[in-house]
């Protein structure tokens with residue numbers, strides 16, 4: 001192990017020699033398949049992780065249930081106080097955990113630290129919520145009756161997460177689930193197990209100090225089989241899945257077939273629309289970040305750029321200039337803006353999309369290949385790909401190229417005549433996660449956010465497609481799935497709702513005036 005990797009791991013108490021336990025249910029264990037965590041920058045093996053065996057999965061599920069039976073009775077504000085301690089413990093390791101994200105996932109330093117900050121922020125939010133997960137009193141039509149809508153803890157929440165946000169997505173779920181009084185069992189991406197182990201280690205310590213069973217925040221590493229065990233288990237009341245449309249479709253079906261609850265946060269195919277009156281000085285850097293941030297591997301990355309014909313040429317010229325100044329680098333180096341893509345699979349996805357663009361005679365304005373060895377940082381692994389701007393020949397939104405999320409830094413552009421056309425293109429894809437309009441004209445804003453506007457879950461104005469804050473509910477429509485995470489009313493999915501009608505009168509009248517007297 002390189003000394004740099006060893007320092008990051010040991011700062012987070014992850015063993016730097018031998019095999020690492022990848023299961024936590026109150027005790028650390030792991031006797032299933034061994035998986036290697038690879039550094040996307042250098043290709044070095046960071047650790048070998050012992051994932052969950054089928055038996056350990058079974059036990060972890062049972063322990064989560066048991067832990068819930070206890071945690072369920074801990075008062076909300078007390079849960080909030082423990083969450084506050086978790087927040088403090090995470091914040092104390094913000095830099096180290098951020099560095100581990102850069103090391104294992106490959107995103108740049110500021111984005112790695114930002115991910116930990118997002119977990120800290122949502123903990124703050126959920127600490128407040130722990131005193132505000134209120135029900136309602138509803139007016140009854142019957143005298144001497146009250147109707148209450150009461151939220152109670154739900155049970156066990158299974159969190160299945162993707163590689164690209166190896167910490168924050170769990171944070172969104174764990175915080176709300178914990179404040180709501182549930183036990184949470186996490187199955188992270190098989191390629192980012194160390195981030196999950198580090199986070200779970202930090203949280204487990206806080207739970208232990210508070211005499212709360214560790215299985216309130218359990219962990220099972222593994223791949224598809226572990227994911228399936230959680231999806232199929234009747235012990236899991238809510239499955240919160242973040243990942244591809246393909247897997248999301250399977251997970252959604254399985255959970256619904258047993259009448260479980262499911263949140264699906266799936267792929268995005270997000271467009272930015274630039275009007276002729278836009279402030280290009282703001283729009284260009286934002287599109288640049290949207291397309292290149294996390295090397296194009298955010299669910300909210302800008303993948304489609306629609307430019308009004310009056311500004312298209314100038315916009316593209318200026319964007320190309322910014323692209324040409326970009327240099328790939330080690331994500332742990334503070335100055336780097338472009339790190340590697342996460343894996344060899346991600347490189348394949350990129351190369352396949354580039355081939356398609358070339359085969360269909362697209363104009364490539366920037367990028368279009370992997371970086372040559374000489375241009376990539378020393379000791380690189382080959383996961384460095386050139387961010388690409390393309391003008392596909394076809395503007396037909398039903399073309400595969402426009403319809404599919406390509407999880408790589410490729411930006412496809414087209415020129416439109418009026419806002420109506422741009423909105424039609426924006427909405428003509430199966431996905432509906434994020435969208436962004438650049439304009440100074442209030443009439444465009446009204447159209448864009450109204451009934452004839454963008455059909456995505458995130459509808460921004462003069463703000464890029466990526467980089468959401470935790471305060472609003474996050475999620476998409478159409479094939480991006482359904483349900484919301486993080487802020488807004490998202491917490492309402494993590495509780496069990498009961499409508500309770502209480503009669504405190506001396507008569508028992510029926511609703512709607514139904515007369516059933518004997």
Ligand code: NAD
Nearest residue numbers: 161162163188189224227228243244247265266267268299
């Ligand atoms: P993926 O679908 O390959 O994997 C996601 C998770 O599902 C992993 O933990 C994986 O092990 C597990 N899994 C795989 N097969 C399974 C099965 N049959 N049953 C249950 N679980 C199974 O996704 P990925 O490649 O890790 O992530 C990239 C995708 O995630 C992109 O499409 C991206 O847009 C999406 N994403 C969406 C959001 C959002 O909030 N909408 C956020 C981040 C990522």
